[in-house]
Amino acid sequence: MIIDLPSTSTSAINKAMVDLRDSGGAVALGRVLTLVVITDDAHAEDAISAANEASREHPCRVLVLARGNKRGAARLDAQIRVGGDAGASEVIVLRAYGPLVEHGETTIVSLLLPDAPIVAYWPGTAPDDLRTDPIGAIAQRRITDSAEARDPAKALDSRRTSYRAGDTDLAWTRLTNWRALLAAALDQPPYEPVTSITVAGAPDSPSTELLAAWLAAKLKAPVVRARTKRGTGVQSVRLERKSGAVELIRPEQSVATLTQPGQPDRRLSLARRLVKDCLSEELRRLDPDDVYGEVLADGLPQVNKKVMSVRDAQTAGKLSTPAAAAKRQAAAEQQSAKVSRSMKGAPPEPERSGDLTLAAPVSPTPAAKKAAPRKRAVAKKATA
Incomplete structure (x- = not known):
């Protein structure tokens, strides 16, 4: 009305x-x-x-x-x-x-x-x-x-x-999923300090600046800001450690690839968040967001100290090239499809009743079929 x-x-x-x-x-x-x-x-x-x-x-x-x-x-x-x-x-x-x-x-x-x-x-x-x-x-x-x-x-x-x-x-709220994925990746062994950080994103994306500021404030490592084309938003993050780099790349606007040393590449849903979703998240809390305030005060001044183009960052080995990222994502898709096909073709597990396994009936072999009449005759003679 x-x-x-x-x-x-x-x-x-x-x-x-x-x-x-x-x-x-x-x-x-x-x-x-x-x-x-x-x-x-x-x-x-x-x-x-x-x-x-x-x-x-x-x-x-x-x-x-x-x-x-x-x-x-x-x-x-x-x-x-x-x-x-x-x-x-x-x-x-x-x-x-x-x-x-x-x-x-x-x-x-x-x-x-x-x-x-x-x-x-x-x-x-x-x-x-x-x-x-x-x-x-x-x-x-x-x-x-x-x-x-x-x-x-x-x-x-x-x-x-x-x-x-x-x-x-809301530029900060749009980073909730990025922050969750990166925090989960670093919360797995080996627990090594991050030595350098590279964040790639558009120059007109305040979310990219805040993501770089958050990583700088929390990981206490130098940050390199790589700039992509305008309008592309946040594109990738690379965290260098002694055992290898943790890299989260979103070449498209919906699917990202997470690369970690010693683990297969994983495809993750990482679409751009809508305004209504971000607004709903902010209305869930009425207390101050202390982390946001810390990022503005401590992290943001560190972001603009070292800025380069994304091509220079790729040449210096601080970021994966688009071709390498596309190759990794294709390999991850193939592996995911292979696992899905193997799961569909696997035989069903036997039903269980308490601690007893109800195995499926086994068909008798030809030799067993020939021996069956002889066994019945011997059993009949013995009972007689």
């Missing part, structure tokens, strides 16, 4: 919400937080769609502040969405025009759920300093997305200089 309220006020919106609950039974019970989405009018629907999907895991009230044209008279248009048009939440879209664009915090204060945490989310351009932003000041958690900024590198630097407990960025 969608209810339009053109040229309205916050008091009229609250009255409409009360009338809606009385008539339709739509209540705020079970809402665990208030999600405030600050965006522009052109990108509001994309942000609402991501918030709706995230609300299926985290029922909440979604307040979308869509800032319109600053020129002209002050006007506030509202839209209330409940039911199938709002996922598991109730969505209030506020489109502000004129002077109201600069006073969004006064617009949303009266619409916040009482005694519920506040999470602020900027899906596009965010303030340089979230600490001084009026909405950021009242929120327990502040979520930005440096990848959607006009200058991702500058946006990431702003996040570092203005960080305070409760801040996070």
Whole structure:
């Protein structure tokens, strides 16, 4: 259900919400937080769609502040969405025009759920300093997305200089699967220190910078940043150890190959994460992400000290070439297919009953068939 309220006020919106609950039974019970989405009018629907999907895991009230044209008279248009048009939440879209664009915090204060945490989310351009932003000041958690900024590198630097407990960025959340795979690979013997790190990714990918910063902060090893084509995201990570290199390569955007000394290459699902999945993950926790803060403060300054092209890194032996990566991935696919075929063709295991194996009946041999009548005759004579 969608209810339009053109040229309205916050008091009229609250009255409409009360009338809606009385008539339709739509209540705020079970809402665990208030999600405030600050965006522009052109990108509001994309942000609402991501918030709706995230609300299926985290029922909440979604307040979308869509800032319109600053020129002209002050006007506030509202839209209330409940039911199938709002996922598991109730969505209030506020489109502000004129002077109201600069006073969004006064617009949303009266619409916040009482005694519920506040999470602020900027899906596009965010303030340089979230600490001084009026909405950021009242929120327990502040979520930005440096990848959607006009200058991702500058946006990431702003996040570092203005960080305070409760801040996070979806560029960091997109690395959850990368971090899990690399941590699992290093959590196996031999437990040797990493001597050098090479991270390859696009220059416009803040996730690549944060991944390199995380490895530098945690492994205390020098980092080489290899730059690939723009728009390719994170492409590969190579960790050098005495026994050999651990390398995680994603030549495509969905499947990666993990190479470890003494082990067969493995193909792993490593697709790019959608915004709704990243947003859902961030809403699972309302406490500060201390690791993210440590990466910004300690790891990020170490990343840009040594940068080279991906071709130079491959020539220096710091990264595998695309041909070698493709060959490894093809070999891993063939091995996986071979194992699958052998498993399909294997005979079924005998059924077990307690500690006894119920073996399948064995067919008698030709010699046994010939001896059977003689054995029966001897047995008959003996009984006679």
